Amino acid sequence: MTSHDDEKFMAQALALAARGQYSTSPNPCVGCVLVKDGVVLAEGFHRRAGGPHAEADALAKAGERARGATAYVSLEPCNHHGRTPACSEALVAAGVARVVYAMDDPNPRVAGAGAARLRAAGIEVLGGVAASAAAELNRGFFQRMRSGRPRVRIKLGMSIDGGAALADGSSQWITSAASRADVQRLRAESCAIVTGIGTLLADDPSLNVRDPRFDMHGRQPHRIVLDKYLRTPPDARLLSLPGETWIFCGEQALSEAAPLRAAGASIEALPLTDGRIDLHALVARLGELEINDLMVESGPRLAGAFIAARCFDELVLYIAPKILGLTARAALEVPSPTLLADALTLPMAACDRIGDDLRVVLQCP
Secondary structure (H helix, E strand, O other): OOHHHHHHHHHHHHHHHHOOOOOOOOOOOOEEEEEEOOEEEEEEEOOOOOOOOHHHHHHHHHHHHHOOOEEEEOOOOOOOOOOOOOHHHHHHHHOOOEEEEOOOOOOOOOOOHHHHHHHHOOOEEEOOOOHHHHHHHOHHHHHHHHHOOOEEEEEEEEEOOOEEEOOOOOOOOOOOHHHHHHHHHHHHHOOEEEEEHHHHHHHOOOOOOOOOOOOOOOOOOEEEEEOOOOOOOOOOHHHHOOOOEEEEEOHHHHHHOHHHHHOOOEEEEOOEEOOEEOHHHHHHHHHHOOOOEEEEOOOHHHHHHHHHOOOOOEEEEEEEOOOOOOOOEEOOOOOOOOOHHHOOOOOEEEEEEEOOEEEEEEEOO
């Protein structure tokens, strides 16, 4: 195979991997293509946690034809038994002659061991093909494996003058239908969505994915509420929906948890900082709970708290060409700097038109 062939078939494996991006959490999305003499024998991808990995999916379809083939995999094959058997062992048993993968797996249980197992069996191994594309596809997973914390994205919708609602709270709809559909995509990509008790009491949100375009294989993002005093009503809408709701509170509120636990919520206490739930403790705990991508969909105070604490990776703004004026409610509440030179400056990663709106993606410096 030439380097051009390797790149071509790896692009095919990455496209397959992307088909699982809404359903594999907490696992990474992975694709696999089996090729012999330039002909594709079989394709596979990881659909959901607990289901067959991409390599196992493709090998099952190829059967004996896999012997002597090249396997193109978008992530280093795993070398441990977790929810499913080790893929490196399956590739060895199938008799493949060569394995090409995009990125080393940052999972400490793999971390080069998969490639080493293949080489020890006499299989030719090449890594690093289309690595940047593979990294983009699994950014949250890679970040959790390397740092122990999920990737955090804050979503805000606003008018062009920074308003999120009129003075009376009216906010439907400031942004366009196209922007709201794009927010469904962000939700589908997320392992969990967090909001504050203020937003829950004011709006009774669902925090779920309702767009049928996204094949979730039955998965819904975990719904998270930050509620220091456990004021969440047991009949809140998000407690009646499929999927899990986690409520994080202060230690002193745990005595009030029984009605919410009876309604199906998981309740856990976290440390407080300046009278509020410590956001760094929150994201560290969510990393332990295998959350790869966290989306913040909240009011201006909680969104501002994530930014002020530098506890985010991306800020996604949907900016509508509307002016709400002086009495509008602000989309974001953050402390003002004393000097202009001290203002937080966020690097811009992207700026696109979405319907009649602009979508601006900014990064934490």
